[in-house]
C-alpha cells in the first residue's frame with residue numbers, strides 16, 4: 211500500500227515537473243522557446259547563437275516538420291503574417307561546415323529540404339551560409355538562407371523541458 215502510494219506520488223510529481231520550461235520560455239507542444247525581440251540590439255547569427263547558449267538553450271532547430279508547423283501557426287496567431295524584419299527570426303541551420311549541405315547547429319543533423327521555403331535555399335547574395343525562419347509570403351513559416359553577418363533584432367532559442375526527477379520522494 212505504502213509503495214503504491216509512493217509510486218503514485220512520484221508519477222504525479224513527474225506529471226507536474228514535466229510541464230516546466232526555463233524562466234521566460236514559452237511551452238509549445240512539449241518544447242520550450244524563448245522569443246527574443248530587441249530592436250535596440252541587433253544580432254548577427256553568431257551572436258544569436260552565443261546568446262542562446264548563454265541562456266542554457268540552443269538557437270532554433272526543428273526535430274520534425276510537425277514541430278516547425280506548430281511554431282509557424284503559433285507565430286502567425288501572434289500576429290506575424292509577413293516576412294518583415296520584425297517577423298523574421300534566426301534559425302540554427304547553416305552550411306558553414308560544408309558549403310552545399312545545411313546542418314542544424316544545435317543537433318548536427320542534416321536539414322531536410324522540406325524545412326525550406328519554396329525557392330530556398332537560393333544563395334541569392336553569394337554568401338548565404340546561415341538561415342532564418344520567415345514567412346513564405348503565402349501561408350506559413352519556413353527557412354530561407356541569408357548571410358550570417360546580416361543583423362536582426364529577433365531570434366528564437368529552444369530549450370528542453372526540465373527533466374523530471376523522482377529523487378527525494380522516496
Ligand SMILES: *[C@@H]1O[C@H](CO)[C@@H](O)[C@H](O)[C@H]1NC(C)=O
Pocket residue numbers: 305309310311333335336337338
Ligand atoms: C554561393 O555562391 C558563392 C558565390 O557564387 C559560391 O562560392 C558558393 O559556393 C555558393 N554556395 C552554395 C552553398 O552553393
